[in-house]
Amino acid sequence: MEGNPINWYPGHMAKAKRMLEENLKLIDVVIELVDARAPTASRNPDFDALFQGKSRVLLLNKSDLADPATNKRWIGYYKRQGIEAAEVTASAQNAKTTAIRLIEKATAERVKRFEEKGVKKTIRVLIAGIPNVGKSTLINRIAGEKRAQTGDKPGVTKGKQWVKITPHLELLDSPGLLWPKLGDVKLSEHLAFLGSINDEILNIEELAEHLLATLRELKPDALFERYKKLSADTPEGALLEGVAKSRGFVLKGGVYDTERAARIVLDEFRAGKIARVSLEQPPKEEDDGEAE
Ligand SMILES: Nc1nc2c(ncn2[C@@H]2O[C@H](COP(=O)(O)OP(=O)(O)OP(=O)(O)O)[C@@H](O)[C@H]2O)c(=O)[nH]1
Ligand SMILES: [Mg+2]
The missing domain is CATH 3.40.50.300 (P-loop containing nucleotide triphosphate hydrolases)
Incomplete structure (x- = not known):
C-alpha cells in the first residue's frame, strides 16, 4: 500500500x-x-x-x-x-x-x-x-x-x-x-479494510490475507465458524487459500481461486457478516492521549 x-x-x-x-x-x-x-x-x-x-x-x-x-x-x-x-x-x-x-x-x-x-x-x-x-x-x-x-x-x-x-x-x-x-501503514490498512479506499488501487489478495490474520486475533471463533477450513493452526499466509477451500472456489487445474476468496472476505467483513469487530481501541482513561 x-x-x-x-x-x-x-x-x-x-x-x-x-x-x-x-x-x-x-x-x-x-x-x-x-x-x-x-x-x-x-x-x-x-x-x-x-x-x-x-x-x-x-x-x-x-x-x-x-x-x-x-x-x-x-x-x-x-x-x-x-x-x-x-x-x-x-x-x-x-x-x-x-x-x-x-x-x-x-x-x-x-x-x-x-x-x-x-x-x-x-x-x-x-x-x-x-x-x-x-x-x-x-x-x-x-x-x-x-x-x-x-x-x-x-x-x-x-x-x-x-x-x-x-x-x-x-x-x-x-x-x-x-x-x-498516506500516514501510518496500519491505519491506512484499516481504511482499506473498511472500504474507504478504492479497491482498484489495492492488492486485494494481500489485503484480505491481512484482514484474516487480524480477525483471527480479534475474533477467532467467529472467523472459524464462517470459514470452516480455517483454524488456529492454519499457517500465516495460507488463510486466504483456506477461505477458498472452505467455499469450494477452485479453478481449472485444481488451483484455488484466491482472488474470488479475497473479494468475498472483504465484502463479508464490510457487510458485518463475519463478526461485530472493532479494529481500534481507545486509550485507557489513565493514559488518555493518542489513540492506538
Ligand atoms: N451496517 C451498516 N451499514 C451502513 C451504515 N451506514 C451506511 N452503511 C452502508 O455503507 C455504505 C456506504 O454508505 P454511503 O452513505 O454511500 O457512504 P458515504 O459516506 O456517503 O460515501 P461516499 O459518498 O462514497 O463518500 C452503504 O452500503 C450503506 O448502506 C450503518 O450504520 N450500518
Ligand atoms: Mg455519499
Whole structure:
C-alpha cells in the first residue's frame, strides 16, 4: 500500500475540498462521521484546520458493525477530550433522533440569538467524513426518504448536494475526503479494510490475507465458524487459500481461486457478516492521549 500514492487522493477530492471551503461560511454546524470500527483511521486529520471555529459533532457510524462495549469506550474517550460524540447506525431508525438532538444542541445558542432579533434561523449542517462512512445514508435517514445516492463502495457522492429537511433545516452532503499524504501503514490498512479506499488501487489478495490474520486475533471463533477450513493452526499466509477451500472456489487445474476468496472476505467483513469487530481501541482513561 505504501507505494501507492497515485489514486489515494484522486483529483475529485481536491475539488471537493475546495467546494467545502467555499461553502463553509453558510454552515452552522459540521457533523463528522467516522467508522466505529476504526475511529482513529477514519478521522480526517485535515478537518481540524478546515473546520476551525465551527461548531462540530462527531458521530461513530456503523456502530452495528463494531463491538458494542468498545463503542461505549470510544464515546467516553471523546467526552473526556471535550468532543461532542455519539454512536449511531445510519441505516437504522434511531439515527435520526440522535442526529437531530445533537444538531439542536450544537445550534441552540445561535437559534436563540436570532430569535431575540425576531428571526427564525435556518440551520445548515455539513455532513463530512472520509469515503464510505455513511454520510449519504445518514442524510436519507434524517430526510426519511432516499434523497442522496448511497452505495457500498467509496466515491459514490461526487458533488455537493443540499437536502432540505424542513423549511429551517438543510443538510449538505459532500463527497468523502481523504487527506493527501498516506500516514501510518496500519491505519491506512484499516481504511482499506473498511472500504474507504478504492479497491482498484489495492492488492486485494494481500489485503484480505491481512484482514484474516487480524480477525483471527480479534475474533477467532467467529472467523472459524464462517470459514470452516480455517483454524488456529492454519499457517500465516495460507488463510486466504483456506477461505477458498472452505467455499469450494477452485479453478481449472485444481488451483484455488484466491482472488474470488479475497473479494468475498472483504465484502463479508464490510457487510458485518463475519463478526461485530472493532479494529481500534481507545486509550485507557489513565493514559488518555493518542489513540492506538
Ligand atoms: N451496517 C451498516 N451499514 C451502513 C451504515 N451506514 C451506511 N452503511 C452502508 O455503507 C455504505 C456506504 O454508505 P454511503 O452513505 O454511500 O457512504 P458515504 O459516506 O456517503 O460515501 P461516499 O459518498 O462514497 O463518500 C452503504 O452500503 C450503506 O448502506 C450503518 O450504520 N450500518
Ligand atoms: Mg455519499
